[in-house]
Structures are given as structure tokens and as C-alpha cells.
Amino acid sequence: MPTIETRGLTKSFGDVDAVLDLDLTVEEGEVFGFLGPNGAGKSTTINLLLDYIRPTSGRVEVFGMDAQRHPAKIRERVGVLPEGYGFDDPLTGREYLDWAIRTKDADDDPAELLDLVSLTDDAGRMATDYSKGMQQRLAFAMALIDDPDLLILDEPSTGLDPNGIRTMRETVADVAAEGTTVFFSSHHLNEVEAVCDRVGVLNEGELVAVDSIDGLRDSVGGHATLELRCATPPRELGVETLDGVVDTTVEDHTLSVTCADPTVKVDAITYVAERTEVVDVLSTTVSLETLFNELTEGGREGEAAPEVAQ
Numbered sequence: 524m525p526t527i528e529t530r531g532l533t534k535s536f537g538d539v540d541a542v543l544d545l546d547l548t549v550e551e552g553e554v555f556g557f558l559g560p561n562g563a564g565k566s567t568t569i570n571l572l573l574d575y576i577r578p579t580s581g582r583v584e585v586f587g588m589d590a591q592r593h594p595a596k597i598r599e600r601v602g603v604l605p606e607g608y609g610f611d612d613p614l615t616g617r618e619y620l621d622w623a624i625r626t627k628d629a630d631d632d633p634a635e636l637l638d639l640v641s642l643t644d645d646a647g648r649m650a651t652d653y654s655k656g657m658q659q660r661l662a663f664a665m666a667l668i669d670d671p672d673l674l675i676l677d678e679p680s681t682g683l684d685p686n687g688i689r690t691m692r693e694t695v696a697d698v699a700a701e702g703t704t705v706f707f708s709s710h711h712l713n714e715v716e717a718v719c720d721r722v723g724v725l726n727e728g729e730l731v732a733v734d735s736i737d738g739l740r741d742s743v744g745g746h747a748t749l750e751l752r753c754a755t756p757p758r759e760l761g762v763e764t765l766d767g768v769v770d771t772t773v774e775d776h777t778l779s780v781t782c783a784d785p786t787v788k789v790d791a792i793t794y795v796a797e798r799t800e801v802v803d804v805l806s807t808t809v810s811l812e813t814l815f816n817e818l819t820e821g822g823r824e825g826e827a828a829p830e831v832a833q
């Protein structure tokens with residue numbers, strides 16, 4: 524039984540179809556990246572999974588249960604790191620954790636959770652005074668309470684420094700290794716690549732691709748480009764006659780060869796080196812950013828371009 528299953532899921536706000544006819548399946552134990560530019564419909568989907576909002580049409584099941592009929596049963600097995608959790612109450616970080624543990628009727632050790640997110644030394648400070656990144660760490664610790672069967676992370680690295688991002692990634696890997704399904708929403712492409720088994724790419728409410736990152740690369744034309752710098756201008760070598768070479772251009776001493784897939788590169792280098800002196804080789808594959816832009820064409824008109832994690 525999949526952990527998440529949506530069929531024909533649609534949510535419209537007036538004229539805007541935030542989510543449109545979404546068929547999504549996330550299997551148990553998967554780390555699933557939910558990728559899309561600003562306004563693609565990621566948070567709306569999460570809100571539908573948890574029955575915070577109701578669909579216009581279609582159905583949602585989590586753990587095989589209808590999200591509208593069993594929201595409480597679903598939520599008690601889910602840990603959520605929402606986008607922009609607001610810490611507005613006059614409580615310390617430790618008190619927030621204690622409160623969340625009590626609310627979930629769980630028996631987690633708050634000290635362990637604080638240690639995991641490196642907040643031990645600041646546990647006694649007011650969470651309202653925490654920096655954005657510290658608040659994000661605290662929210663992450665709260666999402667982990669009671670060992671959830673499904674961990675939903677909405678833009679989890681927001682505000683985190685490199686150490687915080689590393690801890691978050693390692694923790695995601697750890698909980699997934701113990702069988703937790705992770706639904707990881709992000710527009711940080713590299714981050715999704717680093718932690719996810721599969722990704723779904725959402726654009727303007729519609730799922731435009733579901734695959735592994737490598738599979739997605741292939742689906743947008745997993746072209747690899749070679750630049751061969753030659754001792755003399757490399758004219759009319761005939762490299763375009765090789766199987767798998769889709770394009771060639773020559774500029775001064777540099778021959779650029781576009782290959783249908785990376786395995787063709789060795790053939791192309793060998794072929795050229797047998798005919799002229801090659802002094803340098805540069806090889807590139809389609810970047811994730813290119814991939815993302817090809818799939819989403821920049822997202823909803825007028826909205827921000829997707830970010831690429833550094």
C-alpha cells in the first residue's frame with residue numbers, strides 16, 4: 524500500500540488551479556522530492572494531504588485512509604515541517620518541544636532532539652528571539668517527534684546554514700533508513716538530488732514528470748557535450764557520422780560535440796584523437812538547472828525563477 528496516493532486531485536482558488544488533476548503515488552519508505560517553482564502548488568498539495576484544505580475534486584489517501592474521513596488518524600502518524608512555522612508564544616525552545624511532545628502524547632527525550640538540531644545551548648532562550656535558521660531547526664525537531672511514519676518537509680532548508688543543511692540531510696537519510704517515508708518539497712534542485720530517491724516535478728499545478736533525477740535527465744534529452752581543443756583547427760573530421768553524435772560545431776581550435784548520451788563521449792574522443800592532436804577535453808552534462816527550466820519553463824508567468832542551492 525502506498526503511503527500517499529492522489530487521484531485526479533484538483534484544488535482551485537477562483538480562476539487559479541493551484542493543483543490540477545494530480546495523480547501522485549509515493550511508496551512506503553521512499554524519500555520523494557516534490558519539486559516546482561514558486562506558486563507551482565506544492566504547499567497546496569501538502570495542505571490537501573493533511574486535510575487542512577478540501578479539494579475541489581479528486582481524492583487523497585494517506586496510509587490507505589481517505590484524508591477527509593480520517594484526518595486525525597493520519598496526522599497522528601505524520602511529522603510536518605511547514606513552510607514558515609510561526610513561533611509566536613512566549614516559550615523557550617525547550618518548552619516548545621515539551622509542549623509538542625505532550626500534544627502528540629509521545630515519550631521523546633527533548634534533550635536528544637535539541638542535541639540533534641544543535642540547539643542544546645539555546646534551549647532556555649525564548650523561541651521568538653531565535654534566528655530564522657534556529658527556528659527552522661526547532662521546527663524540524665518538532666516534526667521528528669514520535670517517530671512519524673511519514674515526514675513532510677516543506678522547504679526544509681530555508682534559513683539553514685551549511686551545518687544545519689547537512690544535519691537535516693543526514694537525519695532525513697537516517698529516518699528513511701528506519702522506514703519512514705519522506706515527502707520533501709523544495710525548489711532547491713541540488714538538495715532534492717542529494718536526498719531523494721525519486722522526484723515529481725510540479726508546474727502550474729500539474730505534474731510534468733515523475734522519475735529519478737537521472738531518469739529526468741534522460742527524458743529531457745540526456746545530452747552530454749564535449750569540447751575538444753585541438754592543436755590545429757579540426758575541420759571535416761566526420762565525427763558527426765558516429766552513432767549517438769547529434770551535433771557538432773567548430774570554432775577556432777575547438778570542436779564541440781553533442782552526444783545523445785554520456786557513453787558516446789569516449790567513442791567521440793577516440794575518433795577525433797585518431798585524426799588530429801587533441802590538447803584538452805572539457806565534458807559537461809545537462810545541468811539540473813537546465814533540466815528544471817526545461818520542465819517548468821520558468822514557472823508561472825511573472826513569478827520568481829527557481830533557485831539553485833549553492
Ligand SMILES: Nc1ncnc2c1ncn2[C@@H]1O[C@H](COP(=O)(O)OP(=O)(O)OP(=O)(O)O)[C@@H](O)[C@H]1O
Pocket residue numbers: 536539540541559560561562563564565566567568606710
Ligand atoms: N488560499 C489561497 N487563496 C488563493 N490562492 C491561493 C491560495 N493558496 C494558494 N493559492 C495560489 O495557488 C497557487 C499555488 O500556491 P502554492 O502555495 O501551493 O505554491 P508553492 O508551490 O507551494 O509555492 P512556493 O514554492 O512559492 O511556496 C499560487 O498561484 C497561489 O497564489
